[in-house]
Amino acid sequence: MKAVVVTDFGAEPQLVDLPTPEPGSGEILVRIHAAGVNPFDWKVTDGALKDSVRHDFPLVMGSDAAGIVERTGPGVTRFRPGDRVYGQFMRLPQGQGSYAEYTVAEQDGKIALIPEALSFTLAAALPTASVTAYQAVQAARLGDGHTLLINGASGGVGQSAVQFAARTGARVLATGTPELADHLRDLGAHTVIDFTLAPTHEQVAAAYPEGIDAVVDLVTPTGGNISAMAGLLRSGSTLVSTNYATDPDALAARGVLGVNLGNRPTAETLTTLAELAAAGELRVRIEAEVPLVDAPAVIAKARAGHATGKTVLVP
Ligand SMILES: NC(=O)c1ccc[n+]([C@@H]2O[C@H](COP(=O)([O-])OP(=O)(O)OC[C@H]3O[C@@H](n4cnc5c(N)ncnc54)[C@H](OP(=O)(O)O)[C@@H]3O)[C@@H](O)[C@H]2O)c1
Incomplete structure (x- = not known):
């Protein structure tokens, strides 16, 4: 073969x-x-x-x-x-x-x-992208009226995460270039942040000075500095990293739950996602x-x- x-x-x-x-x-x-x-x-x-x-x-x-x-x-x-x-x-x-x-x-x-x-x-x-997105949004503990930033929303994981997050009723802030802005809004993003214009954390902090409820970070690499993302979060919120970039102990001291997420597909999760995709509910x-x-x-x-x-x- x-x-x-x-x-x-x-x-x-x-x-x-x-x-x-x-x-x-x-x-x-x-x-x-x-x-x-x-x-x-x-x-x-x-x-x-x-x-x-x-x-x-x-x-x-x-x-x-x-x-x-x-x-x-x-x-x-x-x-x-x-x-x-x-x-x-x-x-x-x-x-x-x-x-x-x-x-x-x-x-x-x-x-x-x-x-x-x-x-x-x-x-x-x-499998990898959508299961990760599904489990990252679950880990973000979203509720109606919550505001979530998806950093890296323009890629494979991010586009699915936007859809799962929007379905919870949360307000979804998604990073993306202007070429992808309409597509990301169509998937459920409330606001598209052009991360090539100014640092994402500065744009979010200016719009939400009181802080937001969750960040799903798909960008900060392993060992990278995630403090700018953490700085956006208020007490009781959640920071999910797919690259093991959070320090849960340091975040806990500020009342923030830090999650380093590794995707764990099961036959049940895969079946759920395949059915959603077949029905056009996951694009x-x-x-x-x-x-x-x-x-x-x-x-x-x-x-x-x-x-x-x-x-x-x-x-
Ligand atoms: N732990 C797990 O189980 C797991 C599972 C899946 C993926 N991951 C990791 O999660 C990350 C995302 O995966 P993926 O499959 O979605 O990757 P991907 O399809 O390559 O997408 C990454 C996206 O992030 C954007 N991006 C890069 N730098 C950015 C910045 N500074 N601000 C905002 N957006 C930025 C990229 O756009 P530009 O390049 O144009 O900037 C690209 O659209 C990867 O590091 C991957 O290894 C982990």
Whole structure:
């Protein structure tokens, strides 16, 4: 099968031929129809998890995908050949991922069936970004009348987070460039903050001098300085970081709940999100659909930033 691999941490991704994996006991072999691209994919191959998880090389890149169950291993009861499935397929100790024609998953893994009405492309765009957005908004403890800032709202996680937050009745402040402003308002943003004009925290502080109720921060990197975002929050509020940039102890001293969020997809959450997307109640902007063979160029472009939606690879 064709697959995009790295041969070591930090190595350039390359397209190679690999043997198609065999499903073992309790596992399914999935023929991939679309693979979603996420910043996590190259953070992993850069070595983000190298001290905590074993990696097998050559390592197939990628996590998110949608496809059809080709074969099942012994003891599989949850899925049958022909089922349309999607989810997260990264298995670092086995060297397996989603930028490939086939991958293997455990039947009890982070996968679920796809409703008929949902395309493989949209399904592949959901798992990491939309599950993170869903869980980040839950963690933000929003209520009617609350005001929330989503810092990094223009990207994959942010666009879903805007929709989940707007549904709670909260007032959503979303960062974005003028080109994306109409789209973000259409998704439910009350105010779009052009972060290229002046620092976001200065614009929010000027408009809400009394403070706001929550920040979902998708921008501050691990080890970065999140104090400007924290400074916007009043007592009783919540700061959620997807890059482990908050210091919950320091925030607790000011009456602010700090949450470092790692997404945890379950079959139930994936089913909920797929049903919302199939019904048009969760919208995902597909920025590009690109052949798998062009994955190395796609990764290089995505690393440079300026995402305006999700990119999906098609084997
Ligand atoms: N912990 C988890 O489970 C988890 C899960 C998913 C994602 N993440 C992390 O969360 C972050 C967002 O992920 P994603 O998939 O949404 O990434 P993405 O699709 O690349 O989007 C990031 C967005 O942030 C914007 N941005 C960059 N700098 C900004 C700034 N200073 N102010 C406002 N916006 C800014 C980018 O626009 P420009 O480049 O044009 O500035 C881009 O639109 C990434 O760091 C990712 O690794 C963590």
